[in-house]
Amino acid sequence: MSGAPRGGSGGTVFQPLEEGDPRSVAGYRLSARLGAGGMGAVYLSYTPGGRPVAIKVIRPDFAEDAEFRRRFAQEVRAAQRVQGLYTAPVIDADTDARRPWLATAYVPGPSLADAVRSHGPLPVDTVLLLVAGIAEALQVIHGAGIVHRDLKPANVLLAADGPRVIDFGIARAADATSLTGSGVTIGTPSFMAPEQAAGREVTAATDIFALGQVAAYAATGSPAFGEGTSHGVLYRIVHEEPDLTGLPDRLRELVTRCLDKDPAARPSVTDLLALCQGASDQTALRRPDEWLPGAVAADITTRTAAPAPAAATTPPPPATPPTVVPSSAPAAPAAPVAAPHAPHPPTAPATPSAPPQGFGPPVPPPPQQHVHAPTPAPMAAPMAVHAPTPPPVPAPAPAPARKSSSRTVLFAVVAAVLAFAVAGGVTAFFLLQDDDATKRTQARDTSAQGGDTGTGDGAAAGNETPKAADSAKPSGPATPPKAPEPVTYKAIDLPSGYEVSLADDPVKPKDNSTGYDLSYSLGLSSNDGGRLVLLRNGQDPSLETCTTETRFATYISQDMLTKGSRLCLQSGAGDVALITIQGFPPESDPSDYITLDLTVWRGALDVEQAS
Known part of the structure; x- marks a missing residue:
């Protein structure tokens, strides 16, 4: 479980929650997405006391496997016993939940x-302190009867006071379940031990073998057994010697002893700590306040518990107005007006230093007096103005003239709606809603005149307005006015470094082509304005899905792909493809x-829309 996203420090550290993400887990309100891996997604949340926590929610397909649940519960119980200085302790869990976490x-x-x-290999002294910290973590983990099984650079976090080992033992829960036969890899090939790669x-x-690989990677910037396909790396781990080119001499004995093919010949944790001590320039290993290089230490400040500024795409407050309850007492609705809106994240922060929209620990609603203090009887004035004449409902809109806060504006609008309802304006409100619905229906009918007989309401709601329609209407991501016929190409073998173009018929791999739409190298990449979307389990693999999904990526790594995975590709030229x-x-x-x-729908999107 990581405090940084999979995308690395170059990406957004705290990612907004996606459409399919939960908003809370067992009472923990989720503030941001930290990343995702083969086992599930990781989110940022807070304890009731305001301490930040990382919550891993297991993938649905693992959750449906009874053997996985049994092993997961066993490993979590063991992990809760691990309390070390260099581990991230498990503080809560529910292994019986519909989605275990x-x-x-x-x-x-x-x-x-x-x-x-991001910053290249680490200095020797930093690597020695890193290895010593990981060795201490393994000492505690092994003492609890756990084998990590997936010790790798992504599972070692660099904190200001030393490394932290995470995700210990969790890989075992997926081992030998019914899912391992369908392309699920347990452990990371580049950092496996020979006995693990051979199934022993x-x-x-x-x-210990994995720690030697981690040390080599930290000191040289490259895996000890190289990169490439999984089977190629695993073959080298089992049958060949590591490539330690560039490894500093002070680390050579430590790393080579860890990477012995014979498990019995590898050093113990105690031996490792002695090797680190012997390689150190000091009489005793002492971790200084600044044990990391300056550039790496600076990255810590971007991963503090307060999330990064909210993205521009933060969703607005719900458009549905609050429920109006008719009452003869005009002041009665005052409490319900403020209560529904106070907890909503999209409400603007009160001061520049407050957490951004959608993030941060739970904040209690502001005291009622701050909302109502400017006007001792806030409900009376709107009622007196609007009750006699229902039609001027839009009157409250010009209210925010200078610097009124969004909370004040929101309160004024809600008060006007309530006043209008008391004055008998409810009927007019619903008539206006019906009128809007009629306009939306007419817009859908207009877009359907191009001959599209295969789109339903779900697709039509996102359609871009046809060019022949009123140009004043807003446009948005949309499906085309007419669905083209799909063309399917079976069993394409796409070599590493080769590309394909959806415009070709038949589609076939090309070497170093220009204007390609899809390429493969340890993952799938799109080019020329193309966008990829990895479909979730159960999503309909249709043109409608591929044109309405917006979880865009330009690269999806191979470790996220298994046999049967489906992806959508929207090309910059307007073609759409379903990749299986x-x-x-x-x-x-x-x-x-x-x-x-590949199933290709050529010309499925307007070029403007696809760009």
């Missing part, structure tokens, strides 16, 4: 993977490629 202390620091990717017994010595992953090459195949099926 666990919460750990939030660590405000980049992962080792992010730090090396996994012991504490397996984590059929598999990866067997270990006996020396080639690096991905096999996929």
Whole structure:
């Protein structure tokens, strides 16, 4: 569980919640998305006392597997016993929930993977302190009867006072479940031990091998057994020696002993700490206040518990007006008016230093007197003005003339609506709603005149206004006025470094082509304004889905793809494709490629819309 997103320090550290993300988990209000991995998604939340926590929610397909649930519960119980200086403790969990979850202390620091990717290899003294901290963490983890199984740079966080090891033991929960036969990889190939890669017994010595790989990566910036396809890396781990080019001499004995093929020959945790001590220039390993390079330490400030500024796409407050309850007592609605709006995140912050919209720990509603203090009888004035003449409902709109806060404006609008309802304006309000609905229906009918007979209300609601329609109407992401015929291409073997273009017929891989739409290299990439979307389990793999989804990405790594995964591709030229992953090459195949099926709808989007 990480305090940084998968995208690394170059991306947004605190990502807004996506459409399919929960808003709360067992009473924890989720403030931001921290990242996602093979096991599930990680979110930022807070304890009732305001301490930040990272909550991992397990993927639905794992949650539906009975054996996974049993092992997950067992591993969580064991993990809760781990209380070390260099681990992120598990503080809460529910393994019986519909979507199992666990919460750990939030660590405000980049992962080792992010730090090396952004700033390069670490100095020798930093690596020694890093290895010593991880070794102490393993000592506590192994003492609780747990083997980490997935120790890698992404599971080591760099905090101001030392490293933190996370996600210990969780990989075992997925091992040998019914999902492992369908493309799910347990552990990360580049940091596996030989016995793990060969399917033999996994012991504490397996984590020592992984620690040697982590140390080599931290010091050189590259995995000890190289990169490439999973089967190629695993072959080298089992049969070849590591490439330690560029490894400083002071680290060579430590790393080479950890990377011994024989588990029995690897050093123990106690031996590792002695090796770190021997390689240090000091008489004793002492962690200074600034143990990280300056550039890496600076990244910690961007991962503090207060989230980054809210994105411009933060959704507005709900458009549905509050329920109007007729009452003869005009002052009665005062309390319900303020209460529904106080907790809503989109309400503007009271001061520049307050947490941005949609983020931060739960904040109690502001005292009622702050809302009503400017006018001792706030409801009376609007009623006196609007009750005799219902038609002038828009009158409150010009109210915010100078610097009135959004909360005051919102209160004024709600008060006007309530006053209008008491004066008998409810009927007119619903007539206006019906009129709006009629206009929307007419807009849909207009867009359907192009011959689109296959879109339903869900698709029509997002359609872009046809060029022949009123140009004053706003446009938005939309499906086309007419659905083109799909063309399917089966079992395309796309080699690493090759690309395909949806404009080609038939679609086939090309080497170093220009204007490509899709390429493969340890993942799938789009180009020329193209956008990828990884569909969730259960989503309809249709043109409508592919044209209305907005969870865009330009690159999706291979570790997120399994056999049967489906992706949508919107090309910059307006073509749309459904990509179905059929598999990866067997270990006996020396080639690096991905096999996929393509269903292409050419000209499905306006070029303007696709750009």
